[in-house]
Amino acid sequence: MSETYYFAYQGGTGEIVEKKSRFIATVAPIASEEEALRFIEQTKKQYWDARHNCTAFTLGSRHQLTRCSDDGEPAGTAGRPMLDVLLKENIHNVAVVVTRYFGGTLLGTGGLVRAYSKAVQTGLAASVILERQAGIRLEISADYGDLGKIQYLMGQQQIPTLNSSYTDSVYLEALVPASLLDSFCQDLTEGTAGKAVLTKGDACSYAVYKGDILLFDREDTL
Template sequence: MKTVKVLYKGGQGEIEEKKSRFIATLMPVSTEEEAQDFINGMKKKFWDARHNCSAFVIGDNAELTRCSDDGEPSGTAGRPMLEILKGSGVRNAAVVVTRYFGGVLLGTGGLVRAYGDAVKAGLENCVVIERTNGVLCYLKTDYALLAKLLHILETPPFVIKEAIYEERVEFMVLVPEDELKEAEKRITEASGAKAELVPKALCTYARAGEELIVAGERPYRSTEAPAG
């Protein structure tokens, strides 16, 4: 099961280095336009700061990255910020580090450490989730099979999204996309072929504490050729 760490809720952290304040603000983003809007907004908010340096990482495999030193010596701010962001494994995140100059020059090494440490401080106050590419499936069963199927559905990789108890029991269940065939097989075998896991939609899902987050639903289409 492949998961991707993504920023779910942004946050802010601050460090002080030789009287200079470094304020890191992070925000979830999914496009370059969203990232630039966030960066521009932070520059307006902290208009009186000496620098508002930025970096962002977008895409499951960090396909899109950008960074800016915003007037700091080249390579001392945006690049170390980006490296911390990428190194954390967090995707779909933008960060702006605002510097209020304290009157003491930090030197190249000092700037690199300060901007990197500020991003780390900001990340500590964010909510990061592990997102899975999955399939939303439908399952209907008689009460006679309920206990046996629940034993399976309440263990990984299954995640129960919804359960409706009426004349029969209906479930909406999430499974990782790359484990769908094995999940279907387990349900078929456990029920003696009396219950079937029916794929309905592709989606992404994750947990943030007790909250189950399901997004990007789109119709499921089997890649297998029809029989006959």
């Protein structure tokens, strides 16, 4: 997988109006094709009286599974443009349904493509989209005299602490972005004159939401 990618953490709903047609975009996080299909079916039931409920979803850290549907709109004017927005924004594990209540005026193929694309963008803007990145747990053991330097280096690179203990010596478990691991370890070694003991732990992936660390111990296998 790539070092980082974006995913839907919380869904949302956005709406636009084009020539009196209402386009309602409903976005949801998904973890499987079954979840995607269930969400789509529930949304279609919610908006059972609409002219169209067009859909798109993508699953996996490399977009291994993608699906879309025009649901009666002219071919290629709804589902594919919706999916293209998700792919262009590099958002994974997300499904979206755009519901259209027809306003009486035809939009043409170009107008439909623009309307469905814009609706998806509005729905995403109303959702919580987070960046998920590969990380390594790094155990740091050091003397108290080196604590200030270690904390400075961690703060400088915005590396969070998962666990800590302060006894006869200092123990910290840091969560280091995989792309920064080698350079950060070198900085720690140089900054403490080689006195800090560094132990690389398990690989994981994580995201940050409102200052909280969300840990994912196992990557998507899709």
